[in-house]
Amino acid sequence: MNRTRSAVQDQADTLRTLSDTVRSGSLSQGREYPTRVYAITSGKGGVGKTAVVANVAVSLARLGKKVLILDADLGLANIDVVFGLAPRFNLNHFFAGEQELADILADGPHGIKILPAGSGVQNFTRLDSQQKLKLLDGLDMMHNDFDFVLIDTEAGISENVTYFNTAAQEILIVTTPDPTAITDAYALMKLLSTQYHEKRFNLVVNQIQHENEALDVFRKLTMVSNRYLDISIDFLGSIPADRQMIDAIRKQRVIVDLYPSSKVSAAFANLAVTICAEQPTSEPKGGVQFFWKKILDIGGRR
Numbered sequence: 468m469n470r471t472r473s474a475v476q477d478q479a480d481t482l483r484t485l486s487d488t489v490r491s492g493s494l495s496q497g498r499e500y501p502t503r504v505y506a507i508t509s510g511k512g513g514v515g516k517t518a519v520v521a522n523v524a525v526s527l528a529r530l531g532k533k534v535l536i537l538d539a540d541l542g543l544a545n546i547d548v549v550f551g552l553a554p555r556f557n558l559n560h561f562f563a564g565e566q567e568l569a570d571i572l573a574d575g576p577h578g579i580k581i582l583p584a585g586s587g588v589q590n591f592t593r594l595d596s597q598q599k600l601k602l603l604d605g606l607d608m609m610h611n612d613f614d615f616v617l618i619d620t621e622a623g624i625s626e627n628v629t630y631f632n633t634a635a636q637e638i639l640i641v642t643t644p645d646p647t648a649i650t651d652a653y654a655l656m657k658l659l660s661t662q663y664h665e666k667r668f669n670l671v672v673n674q675i676q677h678e679n680e681a682l683d684v685f686r687k688l689t690m691v692s693n694r695y696l697d698i699s700i701d702f703l704g705s706i707p708a709d710r711q712m713i714d715a716i717r718k719q720r721v722i723v724d725l726y727p728s729s730k731v732s733a734a735f736a737n738l739a740v741t742i743c744a745e746q747p748t749s750e751p752k753g754g755v756q757f758f759w760k761k762i763l764d765i766g767g768r769r
Contacts, residue, residue, distance in 0.1 A: 722735075
């Protein structure tokens with residue numbers, strides 16, 4: 468069953484309460500949760516997916532969460548550029564056997580850790596089975612205790628995109644009100660549903676002019692998916708269009724740091740609170756999944 472946030476326009480009081488709850492730690496008090504892995508993905512480029520990843524990561528870190536970003540666009544790295552970083556090593560060095568995964572971790576703002584991708588190198592733009600297992604094992608062996616791992620996938624429906632989406636616990640689709648972006652978002656969900664048996668999707672609508680525009684996108688996607696697909700779509704929120712976002716990208720700063728009092732920054736803060744308030748997945752979707760050993764271990768002790 469599809470689920471929308473009721474009274475989206477009147478969320479302010481609820482979000483303030485949730486934010487206080489998240490900061491106080493009472494949502495997880497007395498319970499242990501596995502690391503929550505979100506693949507943040509899109510059917511097409513140009514929807515602001517990487518900016519969403521970076522700003523959500525900072526917003527989660529401000530709530531006291533330990534965050535790791537995995538740049539999964541293995542041929543065209545972007546996350547390090549958004550943060551103005553120049554990492555010495557990247558995932559290409561890891562897959563080539565030159566560095567361990569922990570050794571290529573880059574430090575981002577607010578304590579965020581980043582696994583940067585390479586740029587302009589084709590060697591690993593299509594991971595083979597051995598490389599996929601190497602990455603799974605490398606993440607499982609890392610001693611860092613992350614609350615969230617955000618995977619910034621490449622755009623489109625390549626083999627790497629489907630792999631990272633199926634290996635994550637949660638899939639977050641980023642789209643815009645543009646008709647081609649909506650069509651491509653649906654195409655990605657259709658592929659993941661019909662060929663990879665994914666049933667749950669989260670949706671964020673970026674670059675909106677008003678909230679009704681985001682709800683209209685959600686309604687369109689749920690209407691067609693109800694007719695043709697057996698999936699659920701959870702509307703997590705929307706991000707307003709703002710020219711300050713372009714300015715932030717040019718300055719290689721996230722907008723939540725550069726313009727913290729803007730409507731866009733408030734929207735990202737609300738989105739982070741909503742993600743924290745979501746019920747964590749307690750069981751793995753399948754056999755090949757990031758941190759699946761930790762999920763099974765925690766699930767067995769409940």
